[in-house]
Amino acid sequence: MISIKGLKKEFITKDRQITAVDHVDIDINNGEIFGVIGYSGAGKSTFIRLINRLEEPSAGTITIEDNEITNLNQNELRIARQDIGMIFQHFNLLWSRTVAENIAFPLEIAGVSKEKRKKRVQELIDLVGLTGRENAYPSQLSGGQKQRVGIARALANKPKLLLCDEATSALDPETTNSILDLLVDINEKMGLTIILITHEMQVIRKICHRVAVMENGKIVELGDVLDVFLHPQQPITKKFVHQAMGNDEDENISSIMETNSEGTLLKLQFIGESANQALISQIAKRYEVDINILQGKITNTKTGSYGTLFVQVTGNDSEIESAIKYIQSETSVEVEVI
């Protein structure tokens, strides 16, 4: 487990003092993908760099397993860093080294023998899907491929923790998806804990288990990704959820009601697992009703699906009523008659 307590970072410039990270307390579980989201300037980049002390904290403690990172001297810190992988927005590869040599770099630092190095590098190249590009130089690779090299390099010494500093922000959406898939893959295969920071809610939605929302150096909201998506509390969180979902359904309800005055209009809210069931067709089979889907959106998050459907149910009144009762009692879908 990673335990962060009272973490604080102040920058002192000539004319003022800036608190980039302000009293952050978080516990991160092993094997978890933990996301921190915030706009630029929120302090998230400083926050992730405090974890491996690329920035020195002004106050607070960071404990990874039983190792208090904030208490280590420079030499101990160097050793500890070999267990913490990190990937960067701009990849930060050595252009003077080939793909294989870049990946071998952390192994050289850790003093791994040449034979073992070669074997491990090949494993990593296969893992990140760069087989055949071993001897290419970074300048010959695409952005996505460069990040794959970055990931392989970060994983070379089999770390327990991977820090991702805006790792997909310089990539196009499709490449972002493939890199996110790779991160999920290594998280599941190797049980690696991942802390990532991003300004894109899509990234959080796709791969994170839990999310912290950061604003002005403080964590303003923290919870399971699904909960945060369903019940965002803070205005900034609502903005991020909106960014990922495009929540404009509410505006259109009145026009839906006008054009579909027949039958009963239902608003179905899907939370978690239930979106995987074939709810609509089940109701249509069980009861003598017709269901017409008017509008809606269902989105998958790492811990389940969530979204809203507006449906028009026509048929016998009593059948409609029992259909509604069925949804309420047998499924976790929230139903509302409009």
Add this chain to the structure above:
Amino acid sequence: MFGNLKTDELITATNETLYMTGIALIGTLILGILLGLLLFLTSKDGIWENKFIHIITAAIVNIFRAIPFIILILLLFPFTNFLIGTIRGPSAALPALIIGTAPFYARLVEIAFREVDKGVIEAAKSIGAKTRTIIFKVIIPESLPALVSGLTVTAIALIGYTAMAGVIGAGGLGDYAYFYGFQRRDFDVVFVCTVLILIIVFIIQFIGDLITNKIDKR
């Protein structure tokens, strides 16, 4: 035309120029890298940030870069005499040549190191690299093309300095052109020496560019 030329003297003079340039270049390379590294590491936000050492080093570099070379040779006469045992001949020119060009190269080295991507140095730190590893496996390899092209520029400046040293008796093509050409009014000697120096300069530039392009994988 060219009646005053003696081939064996010309060959000796060329060899002396090549000798002075070659040895002084090696000295300049070593001293320049060390000084440049010191400037880079002790600078603000550097790995060994140290204002005091930085200012001292920068002052030494600036002073020796500012002294005109011909005066520097004269100033260094006692030092040269102590070190080499004479103030005449190609070997006696070496201390002045190295001390004259190393500070110039040191600045080029510092600039080359500063051009290395900060993110890459940070990535090396995040992996747990020692400062020594960062210097030898990150900073120097990543700045190698700039170090080589800087060395090319320095080598060409160095050839100019050897000619100047020649005028006060260091030997080489400058010496030959001045004493055997200019002073005897044998201008064909001056002309041939000029052509030979130009050829050496072009060859050095060509080799420097070739190596720079070969090692630059950006």
